[in-house]
Amino acid sequence: AQKVTQAQTEISVVEKEDVTLDCVYETRDTTYYLFWYKQPPSGELVFLIRRNSFDEQNEISGRYSWNFQKSTSSFNFTITASQVVDSAVYFCALRSSNTGKLIFGQGTTLQVKP
């Protein structure tokens, strides 16, 4: 079975704090793809990153960074020096190379207070 777990339902931080959003996945596929999306109050899911299962390199994009560890089946997302505009719901998702289905976690609501 394929599953994505985002154990943190809600996180609240003060602006400029660093925050890490956890994502743990389950799959039996050897090839799969992991994603993070941001959903601001407007509703649109904004694509942030895609990572292939065979590429465990961490990635940094501005204040965003992602830590992919196959050994622990985790794909965590860190925002450095958070800003109020980062307030949103963040979704981690898994796409199987076999089924092509995109499986979403429950999402983590991040509130960044000024």
Next chain:
Amino acid sequence: ETGVTQTPRHLVMGMTNKKSLKCEQHLGHNAMYWYKQSAKKPLELMFVYSLEERVENNSVPSRFSPECPNSSHLFLHLHTLQPEDSALYLCASSQSPAGGRGETQYFGPGTRLLVL
């Protein structure tokens, strides 16, 4: 220009009404999707279209009827809905036909539907 657009953004309808949701993608993609997002539930995949053919229907009630007249447009026709169908309906598109590869899905802003 936004890659995936959806209209209307908000919709209130009675249980006996018939309405349609529209999605248009401007990305040259070949696959389109409908998702349902209810409060406190993960996103649920409803339908997948690949090159205008329906390739997946995830046990969605027949009161939801999709239509894909071409690779750029996707509709969701609604009739005799129930209050529990109230949700955010999201459309997405991806480059290749669904399945087998990790193409990124790009989402529209959604239609927030309220069924009274």
